[in-house]
Amino acid sequence: MSIKGLGADVLSRDFPEIRELPLFREIEEAHFEALMRGAYLQTFPPQVELIREGDPSDFLHIVVEGMVEMFAAWNGRETVMETVSPVAAFIVAATVRDAPYLMSARTVLRSRIVLIPSQDVRNVFAADPAFARAVVTELAERYRGVVKHTKELKLRNSLERLANYLLRLQTLTGGAEEFDLPIEKRRLAAYLGMTPENLSRGLRSLEAHGVTNDGARIVIGSAEALRKLARPTPLIDDTSL
Amino acid sequence: MSIKGLGADVLSRDFPEIRELPLFREIEEAHFEALMRGAYLQTFPPQVELIREGDPSDFLHIVVEGMVEMFAAWNGRETVMETVSPVAAFIVAATVRDAPYLMSARTVLRSRIVLIPSQDVRNVFAADPAFARAVVTELAERYRGVVKHTKELKLRNSLERLANYLLRLQTLTGGAEEFDLPIEKRRLAAYLGMTPENLSRGLRSLEAHGVTNDGARIVIGSAEALRKLARPTPLIDDTSL
């Protein structure tokens, strides 16, 4: 199930997207190779817990295939913080700060993950200004993503969150009238800060605004009507899901 | 009310804390001076809106005296995202990304703010690896702060949020049994994601757990009892408010 210690050549031949990630694109070849030398590539089945909140950050993770869900728990409750799709790195902040993970991560689908020892990342980070700048860009974008998520939670009710989520999803799928939810509804519910029951009812309510739903399928009859309810703003709804 | 274009010498003589900020401590003297040459120092009365969400990020801001509140609005609703106390920089992410502000900021108290043109910050950021690394550290910490805030909002009910807030505040004030709320209750309520009425009732409910409140004054009769209700965890409650 796992292949250990792949060289930079192997990883970049199989996954040139890694070298092309904004995080790595500008760094020196020698540094990139140093990172990849210690890296693992592993394939995981669905529902595997990759990291657990509170653990020390041993590896920077990069999803190259599949899907990963970041979640957090407290006092018996659990919520979804975000889902990460290829090709993207996660837990960059914990890695560079050498701090414990604040969120857990589990595979949602069968996934291929590159694991880079955190110490290597911190070494290259200290030695390669281009990498340091790339980490800043990445982190700043992540920061802004969480801020948007928080704004949404605090300023919108559940129906508004759902409506805006669908509009963002539509934009991501190129503006198509029909598309599929990328994750299970119960996970979507947790992400949106509501219960599965309420998500069901929410989708029902949106019928009055031209939205149809069957299984994962969503049809937006009138983006105009939906937008009237959702009132999207770039300061919350641009880019990230 | 404002003094323009202070040199590095003036600013660092009057506010050595700026040079000592983690953000600037390690950068080259020449670069620090370049930043300070274009910097403004301004004094603002309370309730002045310093930046407005959506505006382009013209300046990196540093509170050297007073208190600033970051807030966000949507569709007629408004919420407090965080409060910033001296000496700390805010809106670093927007500045380095050259992206619009996601949050607005207003002074809560009469405040002295250093404004550094964003372009200067981005220039030094590109030229000074030590600064770039410092920005990463700063951003990673901010990121983790918002993640904690979001976890708290999604996983705790309002009474639990309040109880944990009081415990964090107690820790910040050195563990004293008595201390004052640092911000108005209505702002605290918005920060905690509740209404002022509910905050009042919440403080009342906490009497059953040994907490007394009169005006801004909080007395924690038994941290033990409060902790039993609050169930704090470092993964949410360490460090930031």
Place this chain on the structure above:
DNA sequence: CGCTATGTTGATCCATATCAATAAGTGTGG
């Protein structure tokens, strides 16, 4: 095909918001 997890729908409950009235500060100008 049947088992198990996921999703739906309805009934009810509860945490929190909203509305309304009062009290207590806080600041201002005479």
Place this chain on the structure above:
DNA sequence: CCACACTTATTGATATGGATCAACATAGCG
């Protein structure tokens, strides 16, 4: 220094968004 205006905080009554509980339907999957 007081009186007035105005904001903030408290308290009670009520409304409601969303959670919970329960029953059933449906869809994956071995």
